[in-house]
Amino acid sequence: AQTVTQSQPEMSVQEAETVTLSCTYDTSESNYYLFWYKQPPSRQMILVIRQEAYKQQNATENRFSVNFQKAAKSFSLKISDSQLGDTAMYFCAYLLTTSGTYKYIFGTGTRLKVLA
Amino acid sequence: GAVVSQHPSWVICKSGTSVKIECRSLDFQATTMFWYRQFPKQSLMLMATSNEGSKATYEQGVEKDKFLINHASLTLSTLTVTSAHPEDSSFYICSAKDRGGGSPLHFGNGTRLTVT
Numbered sequence: 256a257q258t259v260t261q262s263q264p265e266m267s268v269q270e271a272e273t274v275t276l277s278c279t280y281d282t283s284e285s286n287y288y289l290f291w292y293k294q295p296p297s298r299q300m301i302l303v304i305r306q307e308a309y310k311q312q313n314a315t316e317n318r319f320s321v322n323f324q325k326a327a328k329s330f331s332l333k334i335s336d337s338q339l340g341d342t343a344m345y346f347c348a349y350l351l352t353t354s355g356t357y358k359y360i361f362g363t364g365t366r367l368k369v370l371a
Numbered sequence: 372g373a374v375v376s377q378h379p380s381w382v383i384c385k386s387g388t389s390v391k392i393e394c395r396s397l398d399f400q401a402t403t404m405f406w407y408r409q410f411p412k413q414s415l416m417l418m419a420t421s422n423e424g425s426k427a428t429y430e431q432g433v434e435k436d437k438f439l440i441n442h443a444s445l446t447l448s449t450l451t452v453t454s455a456h457p458e459d460s461s462f463y464i465c466s467a468k469d470r471g472g473g474s475p476l477h478f479g480n481g482t483r484l485t486v487t
Binding site for chain 2: 288290292297298299300301302305307346348350352356357358359361362363364366
């Protein structure tokens with residue numbers, strides 16, 4: 256069964272520093288999609304970054320980048336130059352597609368606090 | 372970007388009454404919508420997957436007669452909590468997927484339901 260594991264329930268980082276959030280997943284599929292979502296105190300889920308498994312190049316969105324290790328089934332998120340507005344819950348998600356149906360599987364989340 | 376509107380953002384109702392939550396995709400056609408429930412400081416729990424024009428698919432343990440889902444058009448899905456009880460109090464989030472195999476989910480702002 257597909258699972259997504261985020262082993263860090265909580266993390267903190269100083270403003271302007273870099274932090275890496277870990278995510279591992281389990282799948283037998285060869286092609287799939289991975290996502291990182293951010294949920295700030297407003298509870299609005301916001302897409303941070305998306306990675307296609309068949310693309311070897313790591314996705315990057317401004318200060319956010321991923322380290323995608325397909326063989327290790329690892330999909331970590333690196334936040335550079337952390338800002339106070341980055342304080343949020345971060346969820347790693349895996350998109351499972353089966354016979355034209357879709358299911359997004361979320362990890363348990365990492366609560367990130369950026370310290371001034 | 373893709374916008375999903377969820378209404379109401381919060382609702383208080385008496386035990387035994389029913390509550391309807393609407394989820395609309397404003398600028399894209401959502402062939403599939405997902406309904407999640409989120410407990411405080413926890414991850415998103417998928418309740419059901421809603422496909423336009425067909426019956427929703429419920430996750431194990433979710434009562435389909437209690438949580439009625441209707442996806443009558445490509446832009447609207449509704450979740451009705453019937454005969455609500457205090458234990459149904461929670462944060463409910465809808466999300467929509469547009470066309471494209473690996474497209475990300477677009478989330479509504481969520482609905483906080485309090486049953487007194």
